[in-house]
Amino acid sequence: MxxxxxxxxxxxxxxxxxxxxxxxxxxxxxxxxxxxxxxxxxxxxxxxxxxxxxxxxxxxxxxxxxxxxxxxxxxxxxxxxxxxxxxxxxxxxxxxxxxxxxxxxxxxxxxxxxIPKLHKLNTLLKGREYGEDEEDNDDGMNVEQVHDGSQDIRDFTYTDAQAMIQASEAELNRGLRERRILRINEILRPISSSYLNKIIQFILNTLAALSLDHDSVPVEKLCTTLADEHDVPRIVSVQVMGWFGSVSELEGRWKMEVDAVVREAGLGILKDAQDRSLDRDNLISTWKDLVGDKFASSVSLDLLAGNYLIAPAAPYSDHQVVKYFSISSLPVDPAQRFADLFLTRSKWKNEDIVPFLSDIAVNSKERDKMLLKYARATTNAEGVWYTSRAQYNG
Structure with missing residues (x-):
């Protein structure tokens, strides 16, 4: 036409x-x-x-x-x-x-x-940690003003995060959960690692003391016990339960995710000793004692993937030591990420390096492309090893 x-x-x-x-x-x-x-x-x-x-x-x-x-x-x-x-x-x-x-x-x-750009949360929430020594208000938590030394910091809200973080709603909420960031009256506060470790221990001890089934824990009973015996505000304990299991508001029950709780307990041990290496067997033993006999069978270093390095205690030794090394401390830029990894170790096994790439690749296909671009692969009787394509001076 x-x-x-x-x-x-x-x-x-x-x-x-x-x-x-x-x-x-x-x-x-x-x-x-x-x-x-x-x-x-x-x-x-x-x-x-x-x-x-x-x-x-x-x-x-x-x-x-x-x-x-x-x-x-x-x-x-x-x-x-x-x-x-x-x-x-x-x-x-x-x-x-x-x-x-x-x-x-x-x-x-x-x-x-x-990949959603959730790493900005670390910078935006720096100095806003919520710890055990917070002064309580009517909601069980002081969220009116955060203090960093003598300097006041403006509250950072969930609405601020929606506007400033390049992530979908679901990815943002998942990022807040994985980073252990509390949301009270729409104000965001990351919980301190030491306080979270204590709450995990309080929960495990309470379940054992009251003979509660971890698959069906009465929310109010656990919250009341944590508040009365350990001064943990309900507004905090309910969110911690949500991070490590599923809460049914209709039934008023919490189903604990065993691996998530056990992982956090082990991560706490590593963080407490982050400036030194831990004997592998001693770490496992301490970890099992912490979670108790009921959950000891779930203890495995695989749960801590992306948060530690393991190496022989001495050359040619079968004895191993474990050191805290977290993916969250690494750069988000792929080139810088690989540079840091190869400065830390000149040679990586495939199964050791992969956990440290999970947050910069959408899927395994993209991760493999990064490995081809920034690393050289060699194969021997022990498996696939990666070395750097570029030389970095330590």
């Missing part, structure tokens, strides 16, 4: 107003399902996030996508039907409908699933 192709009378102001976004299959399907749902479009939403100086990302309810500009070899015209004010009465041929050129595009925006 023939048309009259005309430039818009506002083409100068329209230029640069349009962007062409290419949706990956999973987002296209999500959008299509949302638009075709009964009763009109559903609540599926996309958000563009980014502070000045940051590359923008697109977030869905549960994923984050990096936005990358890709140049086009041929320009694409953005055209629309004309509004009444944009139709010239002096059309060369009024028998053909008009199409108005609004803009010319020389690039498209490409989306690639990305």
């Amino acid at each position: 023939d048309h009259n192709l005309r430039f818009s009378t506002s083409s100068n102001t329209d230029q640069g107003s349009y962007k062409l976004l290419e949706l990956p299959p999973e987002l296209y399907k999500l959008l299509e399902e949302s638009l075709s749902s009964e009763g009109g479009p559903s609540a599926s939403s996309f958000y563009i996030k980014g502070q000045p100086g940051e590359d923008a990302v697109l977030c869905t309810q549960d994923k984050t996508y990096a936005i990358r500009s890709v140049s086009l070899s041929n320009s694409i015209l953005v055209v629309t039907s004309p509004p009444d004010s944009d139709v010239s009465s002096e059309s060369e041929d009024n028998s053909f409908p008009n199409i108005i050129i609004r803009d010319q595009l020389h690039e498209i925006l490409e989306l690639t699933q990305a």
Whole structure:
């Protein structure tokens, strides 16, 4: 069908107003399902996030996508039907409908699933830790003002995190949980490691003393005991339960996730000795004593993957020592991450290095690409080993 192709009378102001976004299959399907749902479009939403100086990302309810500009070899015209004010009465041929050129595009925006930028939480919440010595208020927690020495720090809220952290809602909530960040009256406070370790011990001791089934713990009974005997505010203990299991509000019961609690107990032992190496057998023995006979069988160094290094106590010795080495202390930039890893060790076994890459790769395929880019692989009777492709001076 023939048309009259005309430039818009506002083409100068329209230029640069349009962007062409290419949706990956999973987002296209999500959008299509949302638009075709009964009763009109559903609540599926996309958000563009980014502070000045940051590359923008697109977030869905549960994923984050990096936005990358890709140049086009041929320009694409953005055209629309004309509004009444944009139709010239002096059309060369009024028998053909008009199409108005609004803009010319020389690039498209490409989306690639990305790691949420949760590491900013560490900086934004620095100096805001909640510890055992907090002064209680009516809610069982002082959240009016955080103090770092003599300098007051403005409260950092969940709404602030939503605006400043490039992550989807689900990823942000998971990040707060994994980083052990309390949320009280919408104010965010990371709980101190030492205090969390004590609460874990209090919980394990209470379960044993009251003969409570860890698969069905009465929430109110545990909260009351922790508050009365150990001064742990209910608002804190309920969130700690949520971090290490599932809380049923309807039934008022907590189902403890054994591996998560045992892992945190072991991590506490490592952190307490982070400036020195621990004898492997002594660590395991201390760890089992801490969690008690009931959960001792769940103790395994595999639970602490990404938080320790293990090495012979001496050259050619079968005796091993364990030292705290956390993934959270490593840079988030892949090149810097590998540089730090190879400065720590010149040679890594595949199974040893993989846990320290889990937070910078979306999936195993992307992780393997990073290993190919930054490391050299060699195989011997012991398995696959990686060494650096670049030389770093210690």
